[in-house]
Amino acid sequence: MTQKKRISFGSKLGVVAAAAGSAVGLGNIWRFPYELGLSGGGAFLLIYILCVVLLGMPVMLSEFVIGRLGQANPAGAFRKLGSHRKWQLVGIMGVCSSFLIMGFYVVVSGWTMEYIFQAVSNGFVNKDTAALSQAFTDFSSNTARPIGWMTLFLLLTAGIIIAGVEKGIEKSTKIMMPLLLLIIVALGLRAVTLPGGTDGLKFLFYPDFSKINSTVILNAMGQAFFSLSLGMGCMITYGSYIKKENNLGKTVVQVTSLDTVIAVLAAIAIFPAVFAFGINPGQGPTLVFITLPNIFDQMTGGYIWSILFFVLLCIAALTSTISLLEVIVACLTEEFKLSRIKAVIFSSVGIFILGICASLSMGVWSDVTVFGLTFFELFDSVTAKILMPLGGILMTVFAGWALKKEAVEAELSSAGNYKVTYFKIYLFLIKYITPVAIFIVLLNELGLGKPLF
Numbered sequence: 001m002t003q004k005k006r007i008s009f010g011s012k013l014g015v016v017a018a019a020a021g022s023a024v025g026l027g028n029i030w031r032f033p034y035e036l037g038l039s040g041g042g043a044f045l046l047i048y049i050l051c052v053v054l055l056g057m058p059v060m061l062s063e064f065v066i067g068r069l070g071q072a073n074p075a076g077a078f079r080k081l082g083s084h085r086k087w088q089l090v091g092i093m094g095v096c097s098s099f100l101i102m103g104f105y106v107v108v109s110g111w112t113m114e115y116i117f118q119a120v121s122n123g124f125v126n127k128d129t130a131a132l133s134q135a136f137t138d139f140s141s142n143t144a145r146p147i148g149w150m151t152l153f154l155l156l157t158a159g160i161i162i163a164g165v166e167k168g169i170e171k172s173t174k175i176m177m178p179l180l181l182l183i184i185v186a187l188g189l190r191a192v193t194l195p196g197g198t199d200g201l202k203f204l205f206y207p208d209f210s211k212i213n214s215t216v217i218l219n220a221m222g223q224a225f226f227s228l229s230l231g232m233g234c235m236i237t238y239g240s241y242i243k244k245e246n247n248l249g250k251t252v253v254q255v256t257s258l259d260t261v262i263a264v265l266a267a268i269a270i271f272p273a274v275f276a277f278g279i280n281p282g283q284g285p286t287l288v289f290i291t292l293p294n295i296f297d298q299m300t301g302g303y304i305w306s307i308l309f310f311v312l313l314c315i316a317a318l319t320s321t322i323s324l325l326e327v328i329v330a331c332l333t334e335e336f337k338l339s340r341i342k343a344v345i346f347s348s349v350g351i352f353i354l355g356i357c358a359s360l361s362m363g364v365w366s367d368v369t370v371f372g373l374t375f376f377e378l379f380d381s382v383t384a385k386i387l388m389p390l391g392g393i394l395m396t397v398f399a400g401w402a403l404k405k406e407a408v409e410a411e412l413s414s415a416g417n418y419k420v421t422y423f424k425i426y427l428f429l430i431k432y433i434t435p436v437a438i439f440i441v442l443l444n445e446l447g448l449g450k451p452l453f
């Protein structure tokens with residue numbers, strides 16, 4: 001690497017804001033509720049929280065350590081720190097995941113833009129559940145309109161990435177995050193007081209253990225990786241921008257707690273409404289887009305709330321896509337010496353093509369399938385259920401076995417500045433528990449480890 005000082009995040013709040021900006025996004029508000037709905041409620045929530053603590057936190061800490069120690073993009077960090085060149089492949093795998101995630105993420109982000117438009121033009125008013133559901137299907141299965149919004153969204157992301165790390169990423173998150181939190185709490189308050197809303201809370205908080213099976217566990221694990229932006233080098237890239245004096249352990253606790261709180265709050269807003277309006281909780285990706293407009297319609301000042309909400313959701317999605325694109329761009333500029341602009345253009349074109357496939361698979365290409373999955377489902381499943389967990393295994397194994405223990409400890413304590421009382425537990429987890437647990441969940445789903453559960 002060059003001796004030039006690497007760009008870094010400014011203030012300490014900036015670090016948390018940027019990492020939380022990456023983590024908090026459609027994963028919390030769109031994906032978490034529908035995955036929970038598909039997997040039968042409370043039991044999923046319980047397993048999800050277990051996955052966040054036992055798998056998510058150790059993986060995030062490992063990514064931060066690898067990134068800040070390596071001072072490079074994922075591929076570069078593994079190449080520099082690993083004793084064998086093959087480690088670089090983990091970084092490259094991350095770049096591929098990034099492309100695939102972006103491929104469907106920009107489509108859903110485009111949907112949020114359409115919903116801003118609908119909110120502004122009073123499109124939700126006096127529509128019942130059936131009408132809202134029909135409106136969503138008509139829109140998402142359309143060919144041109146969703147692709148138009150997706151393109152606009154991708155251009156926004158690309159523009160911010162061209163502007164650079166400090167200016168672009170940090171500023172946008174600091175204001176948005178508290179606002180988003182506030183509005184979700186307001187939504188939740190309205191939802192739980194709807195007639196019949198308590199059934200939703202029961203669904204959410206009363207675990208029905210008979211619903212747990214290997215698929216539910218895999219889904220919860222995939223959701224934890226997705227929501228925390230783990231297993232593909234996003235947090236390695238951000239780790240490399242974190243200043244040496246920042247406390248990594250504390251950052252991990254703050255980011256994971258905030259991310260989990262927002263996801264649970266989103267579910268508290270959505271499920272009471274699902275039950276109050278007689279919506280099917282297991283309907284998948286459409287769930288949020290049908291449930292939320294129903295709540296807005298029942299709120300005083302719903303017009304303003306709905307605009308604010310979809311604007312914030314769109315910004316939350318933007319701070320996540322920024323982090324995803326940054327992984328690809330950091331890799332292309334540092335490893336292949338492309339200029340920043342060229343790297344952004346090249347990756348955006350790739351994402352645009354994937355995005356078109358994902359968008360069309362909601363409509364005219366809905367019967368084009370690979371392994372029985374549409375493009376949209378394929379990009380989502382391959383990343384959340386295979387590539388990210390696999391990345392998580394490799395990253396924890398790398399931090400636990402390939403890096404020197406002393407180097408990891410020095411990184412966590414910022415060369416002795418902080419007490420790292422958790423070090424032994426962390427080391428034990430990343431050496432023996434986290435990678436093995438992820439592996440068992442993956443094997444189990446393939447049907448190879450059935451006797452284990």
Ligand code: TRP
Nearest residue numbers: 023025026027226227229234320
């Ligand atoms: N975590 C983000 C969300 O919840 C999405 C995201 C951003 C992501 N960067 C990632 C997911 C890296 C996986 C890997 O919306």
